Every structure is written in structure tokens, then in C-alpha cells.
Amino acid sequence: MKKVQHYINGQFIDSECGEFFDNFNPATAELIAKVAQGREPEVDAAVAAAKAALTGEWGQMKLNDRIALMYEIANEMDRRFDDFLEAECLDTGKPYSIARHIDIPRGAANFKVFADTMKSVADEAYRMDTPDGKIAMNYSMRQPKGVIGVISPWNLPLLLMTWKVGPALACGNTVVVKPSQVTPTTTSLLGEVMTKVGLPKGAYNVVQGRGSITGNLLTAHQDIDALTFTGETKTGETIMKACSNGVRDISLELGGKNPAIIFEDCDMDKAIFETARSVFANSGQVCLGTERVYVQRPIFDEFVSRLKDAGQKLKVGVHNDESVDMGPVVSAAHRDKVLEFYDIAKKEGANVILGGGAPKMEGALKDGFWVEPTIWTGLPETATVVKEEVFGPCCHIAPFDTEEEVIKMANDTKYGLASTVFTENLDKAHRVASKIDSGIVWVNSWFLRDLRTPFGGMKGSGIGREGGHHSLEFYTELKNICIKM
Numbered sequence: 001m002k003k004v005q006h007y008i009n010g011q012f013i014d015s016e017c018g019e020f021f022d023n024f025n026p027a028t029a030e031l032i033a034k035v036a037q038g039r040e041p042e043v044d045a046a047v048a049a050a051k052a053a054l055t056g057e058w059g060q061m062k063l064n065d066r067i068a069l070m071y072e073i074a075n076e077m078d079r080r081f082d083d084f085l086e087a088e089c090l091d092t093g094k095p096y097s098i099a100r101h102i103d104i105p106r107g108a109a110n111f112k113v114f115a116d117t118m119k120s121v122a123d124e125a126y127r128m129d130t131p132d133g134k135i136a137m138n139y140s141m142r143q144p145k146g147v148i149g150v151i152s153p154w155n156l157p158l159l160l161m162t163w164k165v166g167p168a169l170a171c172g173n174t175v176v177v178k179p180s181q182v183t184p185t186t187t188s189l190l191g192e193v194m195t196k197v198g199l200p201k202g203a204y205n206v207v208q209g210r211g212s213i214t215g216n217l218l219t220a221h222q223d224i225d226a227l228t229f230t231g232e233t234k235t236g237e238t239i240m241k242a243c244s245n246g247v248r249d250i251s252l253e254l255g256g257k258n259p260a261i262i263f264e265d266c267d268m269d270k271a272i273f274e275t276a277r278s279v280f281a282n283s284g285q286v287c288l289g290t291e292r293v294y295v296q297r298p299i300f301d302e303f304v305s306r307l308k309d310a311g312q313k314l315k316v317g318v319h320n321d322e323s324v325d326m327g328p329v330v331s332a333a334h335r336d337k338v339l340e341f342y343d344i345a346k347k348e349g350a351n352v353i354l355g356g357g358a359p360k361m362e363g364a365l366k367d368g369f370w371v372e373p374t375i376w377t378g379l380p381e382t383a384t385v386v387k388e389e390v391f392g393p394c395c396h397i398a399p400f401d402t403e404e405e406v407i408k409m410a411n412d413t414k415y416g417l418a419s420t421v422f423t424e425n426l427d428k429a430h431r432v433a434s435k436i437d438s439g440i441v442w443v444n445s446w447f448l449r450d451l452r453t454p455f456g457g458m459k460g461s462g463i464g465r466e467g468g469h470h471s472l473e474f475y476t477e478l479k480n481i482c483i484k485m
């Protein structure tokens with residue numbers, strides 16, 4: 001049986017208590033690995049190693065050498081592409097068709113982009129007159145924040161973990177990562193990459209384990225100087241409270257209930273293609289995905305019927321079948337949660353246009369964590385599945401008449417992560433995009449990511465922006481030095 005271990009101070013180790021928990025293949029519910037359950041000794045050892053590395057070989061490394069190492073990590077990840085691909089798809093159930101184009105290439109890109117960023121960090125300087133008629137020069141400099149705690153989720157495990165580890169290391173910090181307990185493997189695999197490229201010991205550490213045990217221990221640890229988290233809003237709130245103890249900085253990327261706005265003057269082919277992606281990709285387990293679709297009344301029926309066609313055409317199946325579009329959801333618990341939302345939608349009076357339950361799968365797949373691609377119409381804006389994040393391959397479609405009305409509907413949510421707007425009228429696109437309360441607005445597209453741009457959410461969707469130079473706000477301390485001449 002495969003064993004997934006901690007990676008602490010450059011060594012792969014089991015837990016001191018010898019405890020392991022089970023990891024399952026979401027497509028079959030078969031046991032695929034035993035994962036070490038980290039407790040206090042492992043969290044303490046990882047944080048101590050990370051702290052020591054700040055003043056050791058890693059902390060003393062010249063910026064250019066650090067940048068070179070970041071590229072080397074990315075190159076080694078590219079060389080191990082197939083290992084990462086297989087591990088990620090087996091843990092999550094996502095098909096090769098997604099992970100090959102999104103998850104795995106982004107893992108390496110997340111190191112390259114921050115290596116590039118660090119080459120062009122500029123410091124501010126201000127000359128001032130002093131009361132005694134002389135002058136003083138102020139200049140700012142950035143220094144690493146210290147030991148960064150990284151708590152990452154299961155939906156895009158490698159992508160979202162490296163989106164934090166890349167900038168943290170590029171800025172000279174050290175990290176202690178706790179990946180989701182349901183998708184532990186690629187975070188440990190990255191430890192092999194770190195060993196291979198010669199990253200100094202203690203700079204990258206991994207403690208495996210459940211959120212309620214290992215996650216809690218990590219967030220409470222007072223030698224964690226700052227913590228970055230992606231996941232559910234409620235967990236984000238818990239982590240924020242824990243980090244208030246010791247006044248430690250946080251970066252939170254949380255849930256969404258993202259709207260798509262489809263105007264009657266849209267390019268319908270484009271609107272259907274991108275909306276189908278944003279609703280169903282990764283079995284709807286993307287925080288940027290669309291769960292509320294608003295369509296202008298004259299094209300409502302045509303849009304509903306064409307999105308239904310697109311959903312019906314999706315091939316659901318196992319990750320290593322190259323023709324598969326959609327896999328299972330990640331766990332039995334998550335399948336149950338999504339199916340409960342599907343039941344609530346029916347009870348609250350939804351018209352089920354597509355799906356609405358669990359598909360019947362055959363043979364080895366019959367016990368897997370499958371849910372159907374699902375479309376509803378006819379619910380009021382107060383309905384549960386219009387208000388709450390489902391995180392499954394589903395959406396509700398509602399008609400609207402005017403621009404003012406749809407902007408109000410789109411913004412009537414506790415979240416504010418992402419949105420999409422489909423129109424061929426450029427003035428309207430600018431106007432509407434500027435009025436939507438979300439961190440990202442995609443016009444005639446979805447999940448088009450330039451990694452230099454600010455990424456993050458408004459309202460309950462998070463705190464902070466990461467990407468390119470914006471990541472320096474969280475991963476460095478900015479210091480002013482004032483020299484009297």
C-alpha cells in the first residue's frame with residue numbers, strides 16, 4: 001500500500017505516534033494510500049526547521065541564487081510532469097483532460113512567475129528637508145516575513161498550494177504546508193523535487209493531516225508568522241480568529257457564488273462554451289466557477305436549451321480515459337453534500353432541466369463519488385441553491401430584463417470572488433464590469449489567468465490580493481530606512 005509521509009527538514013518521515021488515515025480513489029472508493037496523521041511533534045518539528053532555515057543556508061542565499069532555484073524547481077516539476085499528473089488525478093478523480101492543461105502546468109508556472117517578479121522589485125526613495133537645514137534620505141526595503149503557514153484545499157491541490165509556496169519562497173520565506181487530507185500526494189511529491197534541486201533543508205516542509213487536528217495546531221503555533229489559506233469561508237473565519245492570537249497576518253481566498261450575466265447581444269456560441277466550462281469544469285469544484293446564470297429574457301429559452309445540450313454531451317468517467325470531460329467529486333462527504341443541495345432544490349420547487357441526482361455507474365465505478373451535471377430554472381433569488389455555494393457541477397438560470405436589474409441580482413450575495421459578462425457591446429461590458437462587486441470580472445471568457453494580475457475576493461470571498469507584485473504585500477515586510485545626511 002502506498003504511504004504518504006510528512007516532509008520535514010528535507011526528510012520524509014512518518015508520525016511519531018505511527019498513526020495513518022485512509023485515502024480513497026474518488027472514482028471507485030478504493031483505498032489507494034495510507035497518509036501520516038501529523039500531530040504536535042510533527043507540527044513543532046516542521047515549524048522549528050522552517051524557523052532555523054531563515055537564518056541558515058536558505059536565509060543567507062543571494063537573491064539571484066534563490067531566483068535560479070525557483071526556475072530549477074519549475075524545470076524539475078516539468079520533468080516529473082507525468083508523476084504529478086497521475087498523482088493529482090488519482091487523488092482528486094479529475095480527468096487528464098483538465099489536469100494536463102490546468103493543474104500541472106500551473107504548478108511549475110507558479111514558481112516561474114514569482115522568480116520573474118523578484119527580478120524587478122523596485123524600492124521607493126524620498127529625499128526630505130530636515131528642521132536643521134540639512135537633508136535626510138528615506139528608502140524602503142522588503143524583507144521576508146518569516147515562517148509562512150500554508151493551508152490548501154482539495155479542488156486544485158497542486159495549483160493552489162504552489163500559488164502560495166511559489167511567492168513565499170521567492171520572497172525568501174520558509175513554509176510549512178498542510179494540504180487537504182483528501183488530496184495529500186502532490187504536496188509530498190513536491191518534497192522530492194525540493195530534494196532533487198537542492199533546496200536548503202527546512203525551507204519547504206509538509207505536515208500531512210486533518211484540518212481539525214493538524215490545521216488547528218499549525219494556525220495556533222506562535223512561530224508561524226503569517227498564514228495563507230484557500231478553502232471554505234467558515235474555515236477561513238476560524239483561521240482568522242486563530243491568527244488574531246499573536247496578531248499574525250493572513251491571506252484568505254474563500255468561497256464564491258459567482259454570477260454569469262448573458263446579454264441578448266452576446267455571441268451565443270461563446271457564451272455557451274465558456275459558461276458550460278465555468279459551471280461543469282472540475283465537476284464544479286472551482287471557487288471561480290459559475291453557479292448563478294442570468295440571461296436576458298429574449299434569449300432565455302435558447303440559452304437554457306443550449307446549455308442543457310452542452311451538459312448532456314459531457315462524458316463522465318475515469319481520469320485516465322483521455323476522452324472523459326468530467327470525473328467524480330472528490331469525496332463521499334462532498335458527494336453527499338452536493339446531493340443534499342440537489343434534493344433541497346427539488347423540494348424548493350426547481351424545474352430540473354438536467355441531471356439532479358447521482359448517475360448510475362457500472363462495474364468498478366459503481367461505488368465512486370459521482371454526481372450528475374445539473375441545471376435548474378424557476379427558483380426565486382432567495383432559494384437555497386441560489387444563495388449558498390454548492391461547489392458541484394450545477395447552476396440555476398434566471399431571466400432578467402434590464403442592466404440595472406441584473407447588476408442588483410448579481411451583487412445580492414455575501415460573496416464577491418468572480419463573475420462573467422457576455423456581450424458584444426464594449427461600452428456595456430466596461431459599464432457592467434465596473435459595477436459588479438467581485439475581485440475578477442471576465443468578459444466573454446472564463447478562467448483566463450495572467451499571473452501578474454491581482455487575484456482575490458471581495459466581501460465573504462476573502463482578504464488580500466495575490467499575483468505578481470501584489471503578492472509582495474503579504475509575503476514580505478516593508479521597512480523604511482531614514483538616513484540623516
Ligand SMILES: NC(=O)C1=CN([C@@H]2O[C@H](COP(=O)(O)OP(=O)(O)OC[C@H]3O[C@@H](n4cnc5c(N)ncnc54)[C@H](O)[C@@H]3O)[C@@H](O)[C@H]2O)C=CC1
Pocket residue numbers: 151152153154155178179180181209210211212214215216219230231232233235236238239253254255256286287334337389390391
Ligand atoms: N477553493 C474553495 O473555495 C474551496 C471550497 N471548499 C468548500 O468547503 C467545503 C468543505 O470542504 P473542506 O475540505 O472541509 O474544506 P475546508 O475549507 O475546510 O478545507 C480546506 C483546508 O483547510 C483545512 N482545515 C479545515 N479545518 C481547519 C481548521 N479548523 N484549521 C485549520 N485548517 C483547517 C483542511 O484540512 C484543508 O486543508 C466543501 O464542501 C466546499 O464546498 C472546499 C475546498 C476548496
Ligand SMILES: O=C(O)/C=C/C=C(\O)C(=O)O
Pocket residue numbers: 155156160163230231253285286287288449455
Ligand atoms: O488561478 C488561480 O490562482 C486560482 C484558481 C481557483 C481557486 O482559487 C479555487 O478554486 O479555489
